Amino acid sequence: MxxxxxxxxxxxxxxxxxxxxxxxxxxxxxxxxxxxxxxxxxxxxxxxxxxxxxxxxxxxxxxxxxxxxxxxxxxxxxxxxxxxxxxxxxxxxxxxxPLVSKVHKEAEIHHRRGREIILIGHAGHPEVIGTMGQLPEGAVRLVETVADARAYEPTGDRPLAWITQTTLSVDDTKEIVDTLTERFPDIVAPHKDDICYATTNRQEAVKAVAPKVDAMVVVGAPNSSNSQRLREVAERAGCPTAILVQRAADIPWDALPALSRLGITAGASAPEVLVEEIIGAFADRYRVTVETVRTADETVAxxxxxxxxxxxxx
Known part of the structure; x- marks a missing residue:
């Protein structure tokens, strides 16, 4: 494991x-x-x-x-x-x-400077609703996909700027940003990446583990954006089976492949006690040894x- x-x-x-x-x-x-x-x-x-x-x-x-x-x-x-x-x-x-508050401040600065703001994110997510709600209605326009970025039409001749939801897929966001930058070379980017350090670090750890395992279990909630992105990242990185579960009782045992090596991660809102519960559930069915694959150290508080x-x- x-x-x-x-x-x-x-x-x-x-x-x-x-x-x-x-x-x-x-x-x-x-x-x-x-x-x-x-x-x-x-x-x-x-x-x-x-x-x-x-x-x-x-x-x-x-x-x-x-x-x-x-x-x-x-x-x-x-x-x-x-x-x-x-x-x-x-x-x-x-x-x-505070990293979400940073995006709010960026949006306000862009608005004061007369820029048309593009928010890269998922419609209906509370963070997106909060960010768009920092400014008058219509001041921030949402782009969810590369196709949206290709189809985007500015509303006037104001300069453009982009910001992002903090819990997105790093790779997906890069594709969208690259598309916007290609179409609008003068678009203003954030001074520092809006995707939070934790989102990036957890995705990088999954990328390191996913090609080495038969299946990846992501511990997290179905309405957790960063947890869903971890599952998607595992699949793209070559893991044959990646599942998102909230607790050990949710593990779909019959849907799992024959396992010789399993990967486990957890979204940014999942406590460690649930990871331990998942490990215990697999230990009840398999002979388990646990190896930690660390790709970054976090000291942020x-x-x-x-x-x-x-x-x-x-």
Whole structure:
């Protein structure tokens, strides 16, 4: 068994989960969370048992609880959301990943400089909704595929700029960017790649392992963009079978090929306990030895909101 490293929780996910946990410790239950804090059912259910209440819109918070803390998810939110919270005098904590916030700032700068903004991403994903919601409607246009990039027509004579969702396939994004750059040589690129370090690192680890194994198991949620991309990367890198599962109970044993060597990785919102559970499930059926294949070391950490770092005043 080859275990990809890095895998699992990234700094942004770790920070977001900590924000909910610390808010529960400091303020007690309930703490409201707008949208899943991260895309992982196990993590969400664990926080729910501690007193987190997950909602999709702030209007779901009853007036009696309007002073209770509300946390915005790691994916980011449109500007209309904190504005609505302020209008109701809510106390909110923003768990948006700092790397997503960086993309928001880039979009705002491009807009101020009069550029037409192309966002490379997946329609309907919370991060995309949040990024597009930083600016007036129509200011950001979405491109999902190379075909979209080939068909893209600017709305006027403004200069163009592109930004991306942080959890995309590195290879797919490069193809789209190359197409846009070929068509619009003066298009403005980000100063630094928008795809986050964790997404890149996990995909590179999968590329190193995938050609060496009979199957790859990606631990993650079906609505997790970065987890889905890991499965796709494994297939493209030569792995005959790549599956995405949330937990050991989801493993489709009958669909797996004859195994002599298995690869395992985990999306950025999947905790290590689920990886261990998967390893245990295979150990119950096979004679297993585990070897870690490490392609990068990660030392990134993000600060918590100041209000959660300050000592409690009794």
């Amino acid at each position: 080859l275990l990809c490293a890095p895998r699992g929780f990234c700094a942004g996910v770790d920070r977001a989960v900590q924000i909910v946990e610390l808010a529960l410790e400091r303020y007690g239950a309930p703490v409201y969370v707008r949208h899943e804090i991260v895309h992982n059912k196990f993590v969400v259910e664990g926080l729910r048992t501690k007193g987190a209440v997950f909602i999709e819109e702030l209007t779901e918070i009853p007036e009696a609880d309007v002073e209770r803390p509300v946390v915005f998810s790691a994916h980011g939110v449109p500007k209309s959301v904190p504005a609505a919270a302020q209008a109701r005098n809510m106390f909110y904590l923003d768990a948006t990943c 993000f600060n918590l909101p100041r209000v959660l770092r300050e000592p409690v005043v009794s």
